[in-house]
Amino acid sequence: MKRAIIFGATGGIGQAIARELAADGWSLYLHYFSQQAQALALSEELMQQYPKQDFMTLKLDFNSDDKTLKRIIDSLLPVNGVVFAHGITDFNFLGSQDLSTIETLIKINLTTPLKIVSLLEPMLLKVDHSRIVFLGSVYGGQASAMESVYSATKGALSSFAQGYGREVASSHLTVNVIAPGAVATKMNAIFSKETLEQVKDEIPAGRLAKPEDVSFWVKNLLAPQSDYLTGQTIYVDGGWLV
Numbered sequence: 001m002k003r004a005i006i007f008g009a010t011g012g013i014g015q016a017i018a019r020e021l022a023a024d025g026w027s028l029y030l031h032y033f034s035q036q037a038q039a040l041a042l043s044e045e046l047m048q049q050y051p052k053q054d055f056m057t058l059k060l061d062f063n064s065d066d067k068t069l070k071r072i073i074d075s076l077l078p079v080n081g082v083v084f085a086h087g088i089t090d091f092n093f094l095g096s097q098d099l100s101t102i103e104t105l106i107k108i109n110l111t112t113p114l115k116i117v118s119l120l121e122p123m124l125l126k127v128d129h130s131r132i133v134f135l136g137s138v139y140g141g142q143a144s145a146m147e148s149v150y151s152a153t154k155g156a157l158s159s160f161a162q163g164y165g166r167e168v169a170s171s172h173l174t175v176n177v178i179a180p181g182a183v184a185t186k187m188n189a190i191f192s193k194e195t196l197e198q199v200k201d202e203i204p205a206g207r208l209a210k211p212e213d214v215s216f217w218v219k220n221l222l223a224p225q226s227d228y229l230t231g232q233t234i235y236v237d238g239g240w241l242v
């Protein structure tokens with residue numbers, strides 16, 4: 001079986017992961033939150049290119065209650081790859097953030113993904129070579145001012161991958177984090193051109209990452225040959241922060 005679910009398949013990085021995995025023979029669930037048209041266009045594009053594989057869209061708000069999560073996860077066909085490429089940030093001082101913003105950031109980036117893993121576990125343990133990949137961040141390794149809550153969620157994902165990876169290693173389920181530096185996607189559209197130029201100057205590789213710089217590593221972690229690599233956080237940052 002080669003069927004994966006990509007949470008956040010409508011994002012800049014998620015779309016690149018979808019194209020990379022489809023080219024590698026995977027059938028895919030393409031999850032989205034608000035961008036239904038984008039998800040449908042992507043599934044149409046992939047169906048035309050790879051007619052022997054299946055591409056299904058799936059809507060889910062990660063801010064949903066447990067009952068909704070359970071209903072959606074229970075409705076899935078078996079998958080052996082799970083990629084969490086969704087995520088939100090809020091660029092602000094902690095004291096300027098609403099309490100509800102803090103809660104939402106943690107719920108969407110951390111709590112709901114861990115609940116989904118728990119719900120998917122029986123399915124993932126049944127199949128050979130199952131895989132979980134989280135999109136973390138360099139800020140999970142070296143936290144950033146103005147994004148302290150976001151950084152905390154990303155650091156927690158790395159800790160979770162380490163602990164949970166040990167729990168399930170003997171079942172050929174690997175759990176890893178791909179932690180990018182700055183990637184040219186709409187998540188960074190909040191920053192001015194000048195700020196992005198300054199960031200670029202700080203990156204030893206001399207440029208922001210392209211989504212494909214990240215999706216390449218996700219594809220390789222999903223390969224059956226990656227059975228012995230688990231619990232790791234791999235920083236894909238052009239030599240920037242870590």
Ligand SMILES: NC(=O)c1ccc[n+]([C@@H]2O[C@H](COP(=O)([O-])OP(=O)(O)OC[C@H]3O[C@@H](n4cnc5c(N)ncnc54)[C@H](OP(=O)(O)O)[C@@H]3O)[C@@H](O)[C@H]2O)c1
Pocket residue numbers: 007008009010011012013014031032033034035036060061062063084085086087088108135136137138179180181182183184185186187188
């Ligand atoms: N871009 C960077 O520089 C960078 C750096 C380090 C780490 N990362 C991490 O890489 C991942 C992908 O980032 P990106 O740049 O591709 O982000 P992006 O382009 O902003 O995409 C965000 C994705 O998250 C989904 N999403 C937003 N709110 C959601 C909710 N309430 N419930 C479920 N899904 C929701 C969006 O769905 P819709 O589009 O359908 O609303 C979209 O698919 C994130 O985890 C991010 O933290 C990014």
